[in-house]
Amino acid sequence: MIMKRFPAVRMLALLCCLMPLHSQVVTAADIDYAMQIPGAETSMLLDVAVAGARVVAVGERGHILVSEDAGASWRQVEVPTSAMLTRVFFLDDSLGWAVGHDGNILHSQDGGLTWVLQRDGLADQVQINEQRAGRAQSRVQALQAQLAVASEELAADLEDALADAEWALENARETMDKPIYAPPLMDVWFATPEQGWAAGAYGTLLRTANGGRDWADWSHHLDNPEELHLNGVAGDGRGALYLASEWGMVFFSDNAGGSWRTLETGYDGSFFGVVINPASGSAFVYGLLGTIYRSQDQGETWESLDSRVSASLFGATAAGDAVIFVGQGGTAAISADDGDSFTPMIQPNRDGLFGVAALEDGHYVVTGEGGSRRLQGPGTGGQGDE
Numbered sequence: 001m002i003m004k005r006f007p008a009v010r011m012l013a014l015l016c017c018l019m020p021l022h023s024q025v026v027t028a029a030d031i032d033y034a035m036q037i038p039g040a041e042t043s044m045l046l047d048v049a050v051a052g053a054r055v056v057a058v059g060e061r062g063h064i065l066v067s068e069d070a071g072a073s074w075r076q077v078e079v080p081t082s083a084m085l086t087r088v089f090f091l092d093d094s095l096g097w098a099v100g101h102d103g104n105i106l107h108s109q110d111g112g113l114t115w116v117l118q119r120d121g122l123a124d125q126v127q128i129n130e131q132r133a134g135r136a137q138s139r140v141q142a143l144q145a146q147l148a149v150a151s152e153e154l155a156a157d158l159e160d161a162l163a164d165a166e167w168a169l170e171n172a173r174e175t176m177d178k179p180i181y182a183p184p185l186m187d188v189w190f191a192t193p194e195q196g197w198a199a200g201a202y203g204t205l206l207r208t209a210n211g212g213r214d215w216a217d218w219s220h221h222l223d224n225p226e227e228l229h230l231n232g233v234a235g236d237g238r239g240a241l242y243l244a245s246e247w248g249m250v251f252f253s254d255n256a257g258g259s260w261r262t263l264e265t266g267y268d269g270s271f272f273g274v275v276i277n278p279a280s281g282s283a284f285v286y287g288l289l290g291t292i293y294r295s296q297d298q299g300e301t302w303e304s305l306d307s308r309v310s311a312s313l314f315g316a317t318a319a320g321d322a323v324i325f326v327g328q329g330g331t332a333a334i335s336a337d338d339g340d341s342f343t344p345m346i347q348p349n350r351d352g353l354f355g356v357a358a359l360e361d362g363h364y365v366v367t368g369e370g371g372s373r374r375l376q377g378p379g380t381g382g383q384g385d386e
Contacts, residue, residue: 034062034079041074045367046086047355052093056112057367058085066112071365071374080117091190099198103182107212118212121182128217129176136169187232199230222251222260232273240298244271244285252299265293265302275316277323280338286313294339308342309333319358326353326366
């Protein structure tokens with residue numbers, strides 16, 4: 001039976017039908033641009049990414065800032081949304097995507113200097129709600145037909161399945177009667193310039209096969225009746241995809257998202273993200289109270305790692321031989337041996353951190369409460385703030 005789960009928004013969210021959904025035409029008059037304000041570089045920034053020699057940060061009120069000097073200084077760029085942006089991802093020096101509240105997806109083709117609203121989440125949610133109600137209705141009808149001719153032995157299981165399906169249909173219809181709500185998107189990842197994924201709250205999973213011009217609701221491809229939040233998405237570029245979720249769950253695909261399996265890690269808390277170490281292929285999921293789990297066999301088995309920190313972890317990146325995690329209270333922990341051991345990076349500044357990106361000079365730029373700063377990486381003469 002489905003456990004009827006009351007809505008809950010995870011910590012990072014507070015801070016921060018198979019038809020493709022075609023983005024509606026949005027005129028300049030309709031766009032709610034982020035305000036250009038003095039001191040935007042000290043606002044809450046939830047993520048950061050590198051686009052060639054440029055660094056790009058995103059955060060509250062739709063702010064996007066770029067740095068041409070490795071994070072020493074920043075300037076705000078024009079952004080066609082004022083909704084909070086939670087994550088940013090660059091596939092190469094030019095192509096980038098940012099996601100956030102209201103289900104919005106932004107796209108840049110010039111390394112973060114200019115952005116377009118590629119997906120209007122509120123507009124697309126209308127069609128998503130209709131598709132979900134249609135699928136729920138079809139499911140109820142199919143189960144009713146099966147139950148009508150089922151043996152006594154199979155009837156009990158079918159009755160349970162029908163009760164779940166009827167609840168899902170009722171929930172879908174109630175959603176259509178309410179004001180439109182588009183769940184916030186928590187992460188975005190692209191394998192190629194065309195193939196990409198966006199994941200978010202209440203089990204939201206979106207897929208594009210044309211660089212984001214169209215986004216399809218892929219949520220129903222997961223066995224996720226409780227609509228657990230999907231807080232992170234990442235892949236290895238060779239077909240393996242991971243979704244970090246609640247209740248210690250990880251959803252995994254080994255065929256570029258064609259089908260998905262639910263993996264139990266042995267943990268029962270929330271994971272806030274997932275990162276792949278390209279040097280080893282290991283997958284790391286991380287979350288509450290310094291929790292990090294690692295899989296070295298594409299999700300078949302998971303092991304708990306000693307991060308040597310106790311604060312919740314909200315962001316991570318992998319570069320070279322290192323994997324670094326950042327989080328609550330200015331926490332940072334780095335591993336240079338694929339997670340076998342970790343070194344905490346002690347800092348005098350205890351503002352919370354949500355995003356981290358590796359720079360070419362071996363340092364790291366981090367974002368969070370109060371904006372951004374640089375951390376020193378291993379082998380560069382220290383482990384504190386610069």
